[in-house]
Amino acid sequence: MSDSQIIVGLEIGTSKVCVVVGEVNDNQVANIIGLGQSKSRGVRKGEIVDVSVVEEDVRNAIVEAEHMADVEIQSVFLGVTGSHMRGFNNTGVHPVVSADREINDADIQDVIKNAKAVNLPSDHSVIHVIRQHFRVDGQDGVLNPEGMLGAKIEVDVHVVSGRYNRLQNPIRLVSGLHLQVENIAFNGLASSLATLSTEQKELGSLVIDLGAGTTEYAIYSGGVIKHTGVLAVGGDHVSNDLAYGLKVPLGRAEQLKVDNGSAVIDPESNDRMMDLSSDNIIPGKKVNLKHLQMIMSMRLREIFELIANDIEQAGLIDYLRAGVVLCGGGARTPHITKLAREVFNLPAAIGRSSTVSGIKNALDEPEFSTSIGLIKFGAFQSQAMPKREGLGRAIRKQFVSLFGGRK
Amino acid sequence: MTNSNLMRDHDNSDNPVIRFIGLGETGVKLVETLAMIGLKGVQSHSLDTDNRSLSRCHQSKTLLLGKSIPCGLGAGGDVALARAAVESDRDHILKLVSGADLVFVIAGMGGGTGTEAASFVARLAKETGALVVGVAATPFNCEGSRRCNKAAGGIRDLKQSSDVVFHFSNEEVIQIAGGEISLNNALEIANRHLCESVLGLSRMLIEPGLLNVSFGDLQASMKGRHSLGSTLCVEGVGEDLAADVMKKILSHPAARMGKALSEATTLLVHLSGGENLSLAKINTVIESISLHASANDVIVGASGSGSDNVLQVILVIVQETKSNNFIMDANVSKNLPENEALDLSYPENFMPSGENSYMDLGSDSTGANRVRFAYTPPAPAVETITPEMKDSLLEAAAKQEPNRKKRKEIKQEMLPLEVISKGRFEKSEPTIHKGEDLDQPTYIRRGMMLN
Ligand SMILES: Nc1nc2c(ncn2[C@@H]2O[C@H](COP(=O)(O)OP(=O)(O)O)[C@@H](O)[C@H]2O)c(=O)[nH]1
Ligand SMILES: Nc1ncnc2c1ncn2[C@@H]1O[C@H](COP(=O)(O)OP(=O)(O)O)[C@@H](O)[C@H]1O
Ligand SMILES: [Mg+2]
Ligand SMILES: [Mg+2]
Numbered sequence: 001m002s003d004s005q006i007i008v009g010l011e012i013g014t015s016k017v018c019v020v021v022g023e024v025n026d027n028q029v030a031n032i033i034g035l036g037q038s039k040s041r042g043v044r045k046g047e048i049v050d051v052s053v054v055e056e057d058v059r060n061a062i063v064e065a066e067h068m069a070d071v072e073i074q075s076v077f078l079g080v081t082g083s084h085m086r087g088f089n090n091t092g093v094h095p096v097v098s099a100d101r102e103i104n105d106a107d108i109q110d111v112i113k114n115a116k117a118v119n120l121p122s123d124h125s126v127i128h129v130i131r132q133h134f135r136v137d138g139q140d141g142v143l144n145p146e147g148m149l150g151a152k153i154e155v156d157v158h159v160v161s162g163r164y165n166r167l168q169n170p171i172r173l174v175s176g177l178h179l180q181v182e183n184i185a186f187n188g189l190a191s192s193l194a195t196l197s198t199e200q201k202e203l204g205s206l207v208i209d210l211g212a213g214t215t216e217y218a219i220y221s222g223g224v225i226k227h228t229g230v231l232a233v234g235g236d237h238v239s240n241d242l243a244y245g246l247k248v249p250l251g252r253a254e255q256l257k258v259d260n261g262s263a264v265i266d267p268e269s270n271d272r273m274m275d276l277s278s279d280n281i282i283p284g285k286k287v288n289l290k291h292l293q294m295i296m297s298m299r300l301r302e303i304f305e306l307i308a309n310d311i312e313q314a315g316l317i318d319y320l321r322a323g324v325v326l327c328g329g330g331a332r333t334p335h336i337t338k339l340a341r342e343v344f345n346l347p348a349a350i351g352r353s354s355t356v357s358g359i360k361n362a363l364d365e366p367e368f369s370t371s372i373g374l375i376k377f378g379a380f381q382s383q384a385m386p387k388r389e390g391l392g393r394a395i396r397k398q399f400v401s402l403f404g405g406r407k
Numbered sequence: 408m409t410n411s412n413l414m415r416d417h418d419n420s421d422n423p424v425i426r427f428i429g430l431g432e433t434g435v436k437l438v439e440t441l442a443m444i445g446l447k448g449v450q451s452h453s454l455d456t457d458n459r460s461l462s463r464c465h466q467s468k469t470l471l472l473g474k475s476i477p478c479g480l481g482a483g484g485d486v487a488l489a490r491a492a493v494e495s496d497r498d499h500i501l502k503l504v505s506g507a508d509l510v511f512v513i514a515g516m517g518g519g520t521g522t523e524a525a526s527f528v529a530r531l532a533k534e535t536g537a538l539v540v541g542v543a544a545t546p547f548n549c550e551g552s553r554r555c556n557k558a559a560g561g562i563r564d565l566k567q568s569s570d571v572v573f574h575f576s577n578e579e580v581i582q583i584a585g586g587e588i589s590l591n592n593a594l595e596i597a598n599r600h601l602c603e604s605v606l607g608l609s610r611m612l613i614e615p616g617l618l619n620v621s622f623g624d625l626q627a628s629m630k631g632r633h634s635l636g637s638t639l640c641v642e643g644v645g646e647d648l649a650a651d652v653m654k655k656i657l658s659h660p661a662a663r664m665g666k667a668l669s670e671a672t673t674l675l676v677h678l679s680g681g682e683n684l685s686l687a688k689i690n691t692v693i694e695s696i697s698l699h700a701s702a703n704d705v706i707v708g709a710s711g712s713g714s715d716n717v718l719q720v721i722l723v724i725v726q727e728t729k730s731n732n733f734i735m736d737a738n739v740s741k742n743l744p745e746n747e748a749l750d751l752s753y754p755e756n757f758m759p760s761g762e763n764s765y766m767d768l769g770s771d772s773t774g775a776n777r778v779r780f781a782y783t784p785p786a787p788a789v790e791t792i793t794p795e796m797k798d799s800l801l802e803a804a805a806k807q808e809p810n811r812k813k814r815k816e817i818k819q820e821m822l823p824l825e826v827i828s829k830g831r832f833e834k835s836e837p838t839i840h841k842g843e844d845l846d847q848p849t850y851i852r853r854g855m856m857l858n
Binding site (some may be wrong): 240306 | 522556557559564830834845850853855
């Protein structure tokens with residue numbers, strides 16, 4: 001085991017806390033060896049609202065994963081999300097000063113440093129600065145400019161930032177459990193790492209993680225990440241709408257959604273009534289199946305439309321040749337791919353965490369893609385880190401080439 | 408600004424209170440033009456992140472957006488910046504829209520500020536209970552797919568946050584007029600139509616009539632529909648007024664060869680003719696319009712304060728649309744038969760005759776034709792306004808100050824969104840997206856009835 005490494009991904013989700021243990025060999029191939037889960041009771045819209053119950057939920061999930069993987073977990077890669085997070089693109093510029101105009105590693109680090117100097121509100125901090133492309137004297141699409149000749153070097157990066165205080169909440173909580181947080185990653189980024197193949201990234205894909213409290217999304221094209229976003233809307237909203245519209249308690253609405261839900265209105269279900277009196281909520285209570293589907297489909301359609309709008313405004317809708325990949329618990333909704341096809345006018349499929357191997361079931365469950373992706377993120381990072389030794393902590397922590405495979 | 412703005416202010420005529428809000432360069436240009444025409448009692452506001460466009464405003468009140476955010480000035484097409492800017496001025500904007508019954512939110516889509524700010528402002532206006540009409544220009548195809556996509560997104564947002572959007576694509580002008588038309592002329596035609604839409608609808612409500620199209624009618628046909636629409640103003644002349652009116656309606660670019668009519672769910676028609684405007688004449692016009700429309704809802708108003716030889720018709724078209732297929736719609740008109748292709752000759756005067764609350768700043772404003780409105784070019788650059796002109800503008804503006812008598816609170820005819828319990832989200836920060844509270848059930852916000 002000397003040349004393999006244990007990497008743990010932790011997602012403190014709105015509906016569940018999920019811990020995945022991966023073993024990464026020196027070829028950076030990740031294998032899932034353990035999984036722990038607990039119901040999440042103190043999170044709303046992706047953010048912690050009740051510290052003590054979340055501590056308990058995280059502890060339970062960690063213990064379960066340790067048992068299954070037979071390891072002692074000391075550190076984790078932690079997923080973060082929430083409405084405060086922002087994704088945007090930035091460009092760094094740097095003049096090449098050496099007499100021979102040959103671009104060296106110091107130039108590359110300098111241009112990246114320049115790209116990282118983004119103008120953020122004072123309470124925001126940068127989580128990711130992900131390299132897209134370099135340009136040398138205006139020449140586009142340079143992947144590695146080292147050794148090239150030029151007078152000016154530019155780099156396009158994708159930046160993800162969030163409110164400092166709100167990012168600190170889960171970090172502090174996890175640290176309080178005597179677990180080291182090796183790094184944090186945006187959930188939407190992690191999910192995309194788990195589900196997208198190199199070809200899909202190259203052709204252009206949109207990954208949507210339909211969680212309970214938040215919906216995260218990320219876009220790749222030409223092999224690089226182009227855009228990320230998060231909406232503080234998710235499966236809880238679907239259930240809440242149903243509870244309100246069908247006049248049933250929230251718990252019952254959640255169950256109705258899972259048992260009878262649909263992302264589109266099924267013409268067959270015309271005004272079919274379902275009798276709920278057997279579970280004694282309200283004697284004689286019936287709900288109309290068509291209403292259930294209308295309420296659900298309107299909410300889910302709206303979520304997709306909000307994303308479609310954002311992508312249209314970013315000018316990326318024409319770059320998604322590999323279509324839409326759905327993950328997160330919401331991806332289990334029947335006909336969700338049909339709805340996605342309709343709204344985005346693109347092919348759509350449920351994502352599988354096919355970029356890693358291991359416990360088969362875990363890889364097929366759409367809820368686990370964030371945690372599994374965190375292992376990939378961790379693997380990239382631990383690979384990138386030794387090479388960047390001496391460049392300073394900030395760079396090590398923040399600038400990660402997620403495309404190490406494309407050298 | 409007095410705090411009277413915070414109240415629903417009405418002058419004694421009980422006319423609805425109307426506001427024009429222009430956003431971004433195009434919106435500012437259009438609102439400034441509208442303000443120069445000077446509809447009585449209507450306040451016009453120009454909002455932009457860019458001081459250059461505001462510096463050209465003389466008639467509308469200006470607000471520079473985003474002064475307080477650290478990101479700096481001018482959105483330069485950056486929607487995120489534009490969003491931050493407009494959000495930072497939320498309170499100020501709320502003051503501009505509150506107290507109004509009808510708010511026009513006017514912008515060009517595809518850039519930064521207008522695209523991003525329009526839906527936000529519309530949402531704020533809706534929160535105050537006003538009926539909100541979005542008015543949007545969209546790009547020429549040659550501006551590129553990025554811009555067009557951005558515009559499509561912007562329209563979709565605006566539609567979701569307004570009751571109706573009057574949308575006019577610059578490309579549509581080219582489709583009809585042909586590629587040889589100059590950029591300036593094309594924009595002028597588009598701008599004219601957009602201004603005409605706003606003025607036509609406003610006039611329909613303000614102008615005293617024999618049969619009124621009331622604000623209530625308008626609300627009933629638009630409120631909460633999130634539809635697309637258009638307003639056409641034409642003038643019939645000659646022997647057969649009705650036939651002439653119909654011909655002009657059908658050749659109007661916004662009628663899209665009659666397609667807009669046949670897709671309409673509601674039509675509001677206002678006719679104004681001379682004292683002797685006969686019921687028979689009204690009937691003929693309405694009937695011929697109805698022939699082209701499948702709408703079951705046609706609301707008619709009429710006034711007889713104009714001339715006997717001219718029949719002015721304002722036609723408001725409301726279309727229920729599911730998706731924003733308007734970009735494709737622009738291409739529909741490609742199939743125009745050559746010979747019919749060009750009646751772009753807008754009625755020279757879409758302002759009422761005998762009404763002196765309108766000003767004419769057009770190049771032919773020699774005074775002889777003062778009571779009639781000839782198309783006013785977009786806000787003149789600062790240097791083209793002579794001191795004399797400015798004085799007369801100011802004087803006219805002063806005269807137009809609405810008669811601010813004691814105001815009475817009127818009861819809103821419809822309540823804004825029913826406020827429901829936040830249920831699951833009580834403890835968390837509300838999810839507000841462009842001014843819309845996404846925690847409220849979608850089906851309620853979209854006005855779906857469970858029956
Ligand atoms: N109809 C019309 N459209 C315009 C005019 N000027 C610009 N546009 C369109 O409006 C879009 C948005 O531009 P602009 O208003 O400058 O953007 P903003 O200032 O960032 O909001 C452009 O893509 C043009 O297609 C104009 O005078 N009339
Ligand atoms: N079969 C199903 N149909 C519809 N929604 C489902 C189904 N299964 C799970 N969900 C929803 O998925 C959400 C949980 O997804 P998950 O990715 O675990 O969320 P999070 O990461 O926010 O904890 C819940 O809102 C749940 O109701
Ligand atoms: Mg999740
Ligand atoms: Mg501008």
